Amino acid sequence: METDSGRMESSVWLGSKRHRALLSGWRFSWTELDKKNRDKNTISVPVSEVIAVMEGQVEIQPQKKVKDTDRDFTVFYVKRSNTSGGKAPLWSLGRSQFCCPSRDLRDQWVTQLRIALKTHCPSRPHRLLVFINPYGGKKKGKQIYHSTVAPLFELAGISSHVVVTERANQARDHILKKDLTGFDGVVCVGGDGMFSELLHGVIGRTQQEAGVSEHDPCVMLQPCDLHIGIIPAGSTDCVCFATVGVNDPVTSALHIIIGDSQPLDVCSVHHHSTLVRYSVSLVGYGFYGDVLAESERRRWMGPLRYDYSGFLVYLCNRSYQGIVQYLPADSQITSPRDNSRCLSGCKVCSESTERLFPRSESCSSLYSRQLSQYSIDSEGEWLSVEGSFRCVSLTCMSSSCPRSPKGLSPSAHLADGTGDLILVRNTNPLGFLTYLHRHTNTQDQFDLPFVEVHRVKAVRFSFPPNEEDDEDEPKESRNITAGIPGDPGTLSEGNVESGRLGSQQHLAEKPREQGMKEKGRKKRDYLCGLCSSKRSPTSVWNCDGEILPYSEILCRVHGQLVRLFARGIEEDTVSRKYHEGSRNCQGRCILHN
Ligand SMILES: CCCCCCCCCCCCC/C=C/[C@@H](O)[C@H](COP(=O)(O)O)NC(=O)CCCCC
Ligand SMILES: Nc1ncnc2c1ncn2[C@@H]1O[C@H](COP(=O)(O)OP(=O)(O)O)[C@@H](O)[C@H]1O
Numbered sequence: 001m002e003t004d005s006g007r008m009e010s011s012v013w014l015g016s017k018r019h020r021a022l023l024s025g026w027r028f029s030w031t032e033l034d035k036k037n038r039d040k041n042t043i044s045v046p047v048s049e050v051i052a053v054m055e056g057q058v059e060i061q062p063q064k065k066v067k068d069t070d071r072d073f074t075v076f077y078v079k080r081s082n083t084s085g086g087k088a089p090l091w092s093l094g095r096s097q098f099c100c101p102s103r104d105l106r107d108q109w110v111t112q113l114r115i116a117l118k119t120h121c122p123s124r125p126h127r128l129l130v131f132i133n134p135y136g137g138k139k140k141g142k143q144i145y146h147s148t149v150a151p152l153f154e155l156a157g158i159s160s161h162v163v164v165t166e167r168a169n170q171a172r173d174h175i176l177k178k179d180l181t182g183f184d185g186v187v188c189v190g191g192d193g194m195f196s197e198l199l200h201g202v203i204g205r206t207q208q209e210a211g212v213s214e215h216d217p218c219v220m221l222q223p224c225d226l227h228i229g230i231i232p233a234g235s236t237d238c239v240c241f242a243t244v245g246v247n248d249p250v251t252s253a254l255h256i257i258i259g260d261s262q263p264l265d266v267c268s269v270h271h272h273s274t275l276v277r278y279s280v281s282l283v284g285y286g287f288y289g290d291v292l293a294e295s296e297r298r299r300w301m302g303p304l305r306y307d308y309s310g311f312l313v314y315l316c317n318r319s320y321q322g323i324v325q326y327l328p329a330d331s332q333i334t335s336p337r338d339n340s341r342c343l344s345g346c347k348v349c350s351e352s353t354e355r356l357f358p359r360s361e362s363c364s365s366l367y368s369r370q371l372s373q374y375s376i377d378s379e380g381e382w383l384s385v386e387g388s389f390r391c392v393s394l395t396c397m398s399s400s401c402p403r404s405p406k407g408l409s410p411s412a413h414l415a416d417g418t419g420d421l422i423l424v425r426n427t428n429p430l431g432f433l434t435y436l437h438r439h440t441n442t443q444d445q446f447d448l449p450f451v452e453v454h455r456v457k458a459v460r461f462s463f464p465p466n467e468e469d470d471e472d473e474p475k476e477s478r479n480i481t482a483g484i485p486g487d488p489g490t491l492s493e494g495n496v497e498s499g500r501l502g503s504q505q506h507l508a509e510k511p512r513e514q515g516m517k518e519k520g521r522k523k524r525d526y527l528c529g530l531c532s533s534k535r536s537p538t539s540v541w542n543c544d545g546e547i548l549p550y551s552e553i554l555c556r557v558h559g560q561l562v563r564l565f566a567r568g569i570e571e572d573t574v575s576r577k578y579h580e581g582s583r584n585c586q587g588r589c590i591l592h593n
């Protein structure tokens with residue numbers, strides 16, 4: 001046995017096999033020894049990925065069991081599943097039970113490993129505020145949290161205060177108004193809408209405390225310290241998928257436990273110098289707006305509502321007039337068509353940190369630099385495109401999700417301070433179908449004559465003079481939906497105002513059966529109503545799954561405004577093995593086996 005400061009080595013047994021265990025700085029490894037004392041297999045885990053060290057033989061699945069033998073200790077750690085084909089690895093809880101030659105040695109191992117955890121993992125959360133949306137996605141939020149996530153938090157010594165929401169915007173209001181002292185982060189169990197509530201709460205709270213006005217699109221918003229964790233239990237789960245690479249509650253819980261930190265760009269959306277909302281994934285007009293409006297009345301379908309509504313809206317074949325102005329980002333640095341991918345430890349994003357928050361600059365000069373950089377008065381830099389669009393989309397990240405594994409803009413970066421603006425001009429139905437279909441395969445969705453994409457810092461949308469919408473009247477009071485005019489299921493004042501679900505009844509609502517004939521007639525009438533030329537010539541904005549009450553908007557990207565308990569998408573195992581020698585990400589990317 002050998003101990004030194006931060007280093008310890010001894011013989012241990014795993015079952016009937018003798019091993020040499022070694023703790024050296026930020027790495028813990030154990031190597032199987034053969035009868036002649038030669039090394040066989042080694043498992044190596046960075047201390048930053050050790051979840052817990054417990055005395056005795058401990059199991060937590062299917063429930064916690066401790067056999068407190070005095071020479072044993074158990075180490076729980078992050079284990080990656082082998083994947084290929086570009087998929088990020090799933091994380092699961094690895095467990096190894098070690099038996100030492102003496103109790104004294106066992107105690108030394110437990111002490112040294114726990115000291116290493118404290119030393120190398122100073123930013124792990126100890127106390128979390130968790131919001132569960134019981135109605136998100138397939139309505140499994142509570143079950144996912146209590147059976148899968150809570151036991152992991154408990155194992156890692158994290159205490160959590162859990163709020164099961166009873167209404168839309170409860171989580172946002174809680175973060176804005178209640179005492180958050182002692183919490184190291186906020187976590188949502190739900191979908192992108194739930195994440196959006198936490199996003200608005202955290203950004204709003206931070207600006208209130210810093211005395212910054214959120215309404216001014218030119219202001220430098222205060223970056224938020226309180227981390228956000230996402231346990232995916234929603235319909236699209238795009239923010240989770242695009243920042244972790246998989247939608248898996250265990251993987252996300254483990255990222256939260258080890259205190260991973262991923263900065264994220266956020267887009268603020270304004271109407272006449274008033275903040276309307278924040279977005280991280282999609283600010284979309286035309287197709288995506290219509291799909292959202294259409295899907296709201298079909299919440300009872302669960303996640304499938306988007307596919308069904310997408311199909312109906314596609315059949316309508318609509319396009320909308322508009323003027324899109326944008327402030328281009330520096331095209332020397334990156335481009336949405338450079339075929340790069342923003343992966344864990346992304347160089348473009350880390351270099352952007354320096355650019356966005358230069359260490360040498362004083363706060364006041366940084367503020368004025370940002371002001372001039374983004375001033376909406378610097379008309380010279382703005383470019384303008386006018387036309388009839390199938391869809392206009394702005395995304396601060398790739399917006400990949402299970403429906404579209406490479407996303408709306410596959411080369412977008414999570415934290416480079418820019419967004420990608422995608423303009424899809426009017427085209428024939430087959431052309432638009434080709435565009436949509438390319439989101440699901442490896443073909444380039446931007447390589448089509450009616451599609452253009454720009455890396456931008458800000459975007460403005462307005463109507464040509466003859467198409468002008470009555471913008472003084474907010475959308476809530478008008479018939480803005482893609483549904484049947486006058487249909488009671490159509491989005492109405494109540495459910496726009498109070499969030500997407502509006503009320504619980506709205507969620508549970510199912511169309512009543514009225515006989516097959518009647519049903520067939522209704523369907524036909526419905527499609528005619530949905531696609532009718534009498535409908536408003538304008539669409540609505542889909543802002544991370546929320547319908548915006550205005551059409552003429554100004555969007556500005558705020559670089560790295562919030563932080564998630566995530567680390568970006570890890571490469572698949574095969575590529576990771578290949579690149580291992582050349583990466584420097586504090587040992588985080590090294591395989592555990
Ligand atoms: C022929 C195949 C067509 C496939 C088209 C695939 C295009 C998918 C792009 C998805 C982008 C998703 C951006 C994220 C949006 C979410 O914020 C939002 C709300 O999610 P949630 O809170 O979980 O309900 N989801 C949507 O707006 C759904 C868009 C679906 C469009 C088909
Ligand atoms: N208890 C609740 N009742 C009704 N709506 C809620 C409740 N809790 C949260 N919401 C709202 O539900 C919306 C959808 O939630 P989300 O978790 O994103 O599910 P999904 O991905 O299925 O849309 C969010 O916009 C959120 O504001």
Ligand SMILES: [Ca+2]
Binds near residue numbers: 414417
């Ligand atoms: Ca970005």
